[in-house]
Amino acid sequence: MRLGSALESEQLRDRIISQRNSDRTCIITSVGTCGLARGAADVARAIYQTISDFNLKDSVDVRTTGCHGFCEIEPVVLIYPEGILYQHVTPADIPEIISESVIKKNVVERLLYHDFSTGKNIIHEQDIPFYNKQNRLILGNNRFIAPNNIDDYIALGGYSALVKALFEMTPQQVLDEVKESNLRGRGGGGFPTGVKWESCRNAPARDGIRYVICNADEGDPGAYMDRSLVEGNPHSIIEGMIIGAYAIDSHEGYVYIRHEYPLAAQNLAIALEQAREYGFLGEDILGSGFRFDIKITKGGGAFVCGESTALMASLEGRIGEPRFKHIHSTERGLYGRPSNLNNVETWANVPIIINRGAGWYRQIGTDGSKGTKIFSLVGKINNTGLVEVPMGISIREMIYDIGGGIPGGREFKAVQTGGPSGGCIPKSLVDISVDFDRLAKVGSMMGSGGMIVMDEGTCMVDVAKYFISFLTEESCGKCIPCREGLDRMLDILTDITEGRGKEEDVELLEELGDVMQETSLCGLGSTAANPVLSTIRYFRDEYDAHIKEKRCPAGVCKELITFTIDGEKCNGCRVCARECPQGAISGEKKEVHHIDQEKCIKCGLCRDNCKFDAVTVS
Amino acid sequence: MVELTIDGTKIRTVEGTTVLEAAGEMGIVIPTLCYYPGLSPYGACRVCMVEVVKNNRSSLEASCTLPVEQGQVILTNSERVRKARKLIVELLLASCPNSKTLQDMASNMGINKIRFKIKDRGCILCGLCVRYCKEQMQSGGIGFIGRGTSRKVSTAFDVTPEECRNCGGCEWICPVCERACTAGNLIDGLCGGCQNLAPVETCPICTGCSESVGMQGHKVY
Ligand SMILES: Cc1cc2nc3c(=O)[nH]c(=O)nc-3n(C[C@H](O)[C@H](O)[C@H](O)COP(=O)(O)O)c2cc1C
Ligand code: SF4
Ligand code: SF4
Ligand code: FES
Numbered sequence: 035m036r037l038g039s040a041l042e043s044e045q046l047r048d049r050i051i052s053q054r055n056s057d058r059t060c061i062i063t064s065v066g067t068c069g070l071a072r073g074a075a076d077v078a079r080a081i082y083q084t085i086s087d088f089n090l091k092d093s094v095d096v097r098t099t100g101c102h103g104f105c106e107i108e109p110v111v112l113i114y115p116e117g118i119l120y121q122h123v124t125p126a127d128i129p130e131i132i133s134e135s136v137i138k139k140n141v142v143e144r145l146l147y148h149d150f151s152t153g154k155n156i157i158h159e160q161d162i163p164f165y166n167k168q169n170r171l172i173l174g175n176n177r178f179i180a181p182n183n184i185d186d187y188i189a190l191g192g193y194s195a196l197v198k199a200l201f202e203m204t205p206q207q208v209l210d211e212v213k214e215s216n217l218r219g220r221g222g223g224g225f226p227t228g229v230k231w232e233s234c235r236n237a238p239a240r241d242g243i244r245y246v247i248c249n250a251d252e253g254d255p256g257a258y259m260d261r262s263l264v265e266g267n268p269h270s271i272i273e274g275m276i277i278g279a280y281a282i283d284s285h286e287g288y289v290y291i292r293h294e295y296p297l298a299a300q301n302l303a304i305a306l307e308q309a310r311e312y313g314f315l316g317e318d319i320l321g322s323g324f325r326f327d328i329k330i331t332k333g334g335g336a337f338v339c340g341e342s343t344a345l346m347a348s349l350e351g352r353i354g355e356p357r358f359k360h361i362h363s364t365e366r367g368l369y370g371r372p373s374n375l376n377n378v379e380t381w382a383n384v385p386i387i388i389n390r391g392a393g394w395y396r397q398i399g400t401d402g403s404k405g406t407k408i409f410s411l412v413g414k415i416n417n418t419g420l421v422e423v424p425m426g427i428s429i430r431e432m433i434y435d436i437g438g439g440i441p442g443g444r445e446f447k448a449v450q451t452g453g454p455s456g457g458c459i460p461k462s463l464v465d466i467s468v469d470f471d472r473l474a475k476v477g478s479m480m481g482s483g484g485m486i487v488m489d490e491g492t493c494m495v496d497v498a499k500y501f502i503s504f505l506t507e508e509s510c511g512k513c514i515p516c517r518e519g520l521d522r523m524l525d526i527l528t529d530i531t532e533g534r535g536k537e538e539d540v541e542l543l544e545e546l547g548d549v550m551q552e553t554s555l556c557g558l559g560s561t562a563a564n565p566v567l568s569t570i571r572y573f574r575d576e577y578d579a580h581i582k583e584k585r586c587p588a589g590v591c592k593e594l595i596t597f598t599i600d601g602e603k604c605n606g607c608r609v610c611a612r613e614c615p616q617g618a619i620s621g622e623k624k625e626v627h628h629i630d631q632e633k634c635i636k637c638g639l640c641r642d643n644c645k646f647d648a649v650t651v652s
Numbered sequence: 653m654v655e656l657t658i659d660g661t662k663i664r665t666v667e668g669t670t671v672l673e674a675a676g677e678m679g680i681v682i683p684t685l686c687y688y689p690g691l692s693p694y695g696a697c698r699v700c701m702v703e704v705v706k707n708n709r710s711s712l713e714a715s716c717t718l719p720v721e722q723g724q725v726i727l728t729n730s731e732r733v734r735k736a737r738k739l740i741v742e743l744l745l746a747s748c749p750n751s752k753t754l755q756d757m758a759s760n761m762g763i764n765k766i767r768f769k770i771k772d773r774g775c776i777l778c779g780l781c782v783r784y785c786k787e788q789m790q791s792g793g794i795g796f797i798g799r800g801t802s803r804k805v806s807t808a809f810d811v812t813p814e815e816c817r818n819c820g821g822c823e824w825i826c827p828v829c830e831r832a833c834t835a836g837n838l839i840d841g842l843c844g845g846c847q848n849l850a851p852v853e854t855c856p857i858c859t860g861c862s863e864s865v866g867m868q869g870h871k872v873y
Contacts (some may be wrong), residue, residue: 091653091703336799353796358695400713511777511796511803518743521801522768542767552712552732553698 036313039321040201043193046312050189059094059136061085062112062177063123066101066265067257067297073124080125081111084132094136097186100176100266100301101258103420104164107147112159112177119159120145122273124559126189151438164417167435169398171406172382172420173259176266181301184308187269193314195385195450199277200322203388208281209235213383216404221249221340221377222453222481222557224403226471230374234364235282237372244284245373246275246326247349248381250291250298251333251340254453255504257484259408259420260378264291264298267382268305272328274384276314280328282374287328288477290345293335312389337454337508342367343377343554355510356556377482379408399425403469408478413450413487415506416441426467429459433487445490448572452481452509454501455561457568458494477568479561493590494573495580499527501565509558516559519550523566535581542572558562589651592636599640601626603648610640657781671726672700672715674742678839682728683757685744685827686778687716691787694779697756698740703727712736734761742766747773753827774828777803781822791815 107121128473213228348354367373416438457478547563621627
């Protein structure tokens, strides 16, 4: 059914809502990529099966949605309207959940979330600390939407921002609203979105063609917020793009999606088809006379393809490599035409701004950074997952309140933000607020929202080496400072971690890093030195220990450590000797064991397996 | 017409000119490697960096791809520019020590030590050959494959392609093939011979120095 007017679309919404009874029980489970990896598909199947076994098909709804963000506790089952959350659910738990929670309205105590800080079980989703410090403006709807059902999105007010833009606002007003909201790009650069739109709209288009593009190439290791959005709430991105196209006067759009995201691409394709059927896309959208459609293109498979000019080259079918940017893509981008590229999350913010107004939106966040930001919180932290927080929240709140602190009672050491080319922020700065400008000031960046937490067992030189080695692999190789600079940086770091570091190495790294920053052709090279420069800035003593004392304080760098057995603690249980893959450990039963340093490959298995902490690292 | 200031001197030039070309018109020499008149600018070697001053802030930009702008203020030889250029040439030499073009450039800039590991890759990936082949000979028989340090110039399936006209242009334009440094035994990655940078006693036998820099010795960039 194609909707021919704003009225018809509002009538459709009313009809969908009236057919739904908000008191009716709804069982929700998330089957995003992360949930699937933990067996959510079997859980979903068990739910459908049990519902039909119990003959509840007519009184209970089941919804399989995209990711809810709390990866640590997947698979999750939510019971609405009560809002009960069950964690780590297996298919075997489903009959009990349904007979107890759905039919008898009881709570299944053993499947509840357990809060270790208070020692209590928590029944309701909104009371879980991981969630209640968040402001899930964008991600929150994921749990109410089955991505392959446009009606779910419409029932939540979806496409009402589009109606408002098309029928109550001129393109200029839409543009002004976005400009006034101070929305900044979520893809890394933090460029003001409204300003970008304006320059694209004002750029002369020779043949009247302008492009609107969504960057869903998400290549940062460990980051998956864009995937979760495209997978779980594809219509919010589509709606944002249509509104943007209306403001910019564009009629063709592209979503450039990473090729490792098949489920996201599939959900997006279904969503596009459904949006076309209702007339939100295509010719004469809702009878407004405005025309716009979106195509999907799969990414070229390299990290650098996420860079704007490389992305456009790849969209055109050329090698995805950056070009110089003195001519802006907003003037001459895809196929030489004015093109506006925004990140997935940026687009998802647009309908909210139009619906609630720039004034409302601006209340969230700090002076320079408005709204919320989704982070993927990973590493040495209790609660890993996607967290959406208002800009300006402190790192401390993110790590201790939302993230639940560091596991195993260990000490927090540093947090790396901004993806592979972000910087490391030390514990002493844990109270700084998270926003674009503050992060940049301390030598890191917002990037696309990666947040890797590190504990005291992390060697910062080793961390820098890890990121530089990732970037060396991903450099496209076009320009010298990035290609050769990264390669030599890796050489130097490898030397340092293997005990061949020289006194002058740190200065050379700094000099090289500065030049890479200043002279690289694209953002990859110009930010690539951040991991090194920031670790030198905050953890210089660790570099010095490696170079001058040939010692790795965290006990990580293999060439600089030795494993020995403490005679006081060893009781000769022989476990280590059995575990050692090299046969380097000798000793009679019930007698103190010894490690043959010649044979030892420093794998650490003996230390990990000794129950008496007798293996020491020095 | 646009008016801009390069190294303190005002110049008027037509719109669409690059800063490198505008500086050239004034007789200011900016070192380049991947630029060649008549070929499209590529912006990869980054030795042509200049400092662009704007509202009390300045940034480095590659002059070969930077279009002139009204009121632009450019410094082609500031401390910051020289420092960046030197390090880039140092990196280039570390990856291609046998290029006479690079050795000369290093001498002219006063580079006297290569602090990085020498890994002779035999090509600086300046892309001159690729663009020459495509844009001047309309052939397009060669291109880049791979990425990062595995990137290289290649033909399809590593055989001479049908499109090749045997013009030899790729070799002629190459800053590495055409003028290989013949000094041999480099010290710290530098021959230093041409410019007598190294003490005479340690200067390896050098050929062709005068051919490239002329009797008047070297110009300092
Ligand atoms: C090496 C590199 C990789 C990038 N990868 C991505 C990416 O995966 N997703 C993304 O949205 N932006 C990425 N960007 C940023 C884009 O170039 C561009 O700035 C962004 O998509 C613009 O959208 P925004 O203004 O909404 O942030 C990358 C940039 C660089 C330099
Ligand atoms: S900075 Fe790196 S990724 Fe970007 S163009 Fe240069 S070599 Fe390629
Ligand atoms: S072969 Fe020569 S001309 Fe071609 S890219 Fe390499 S250095 Fe440049
Ligand atoms: S000459 Fe300008 S970047 Fe190579």
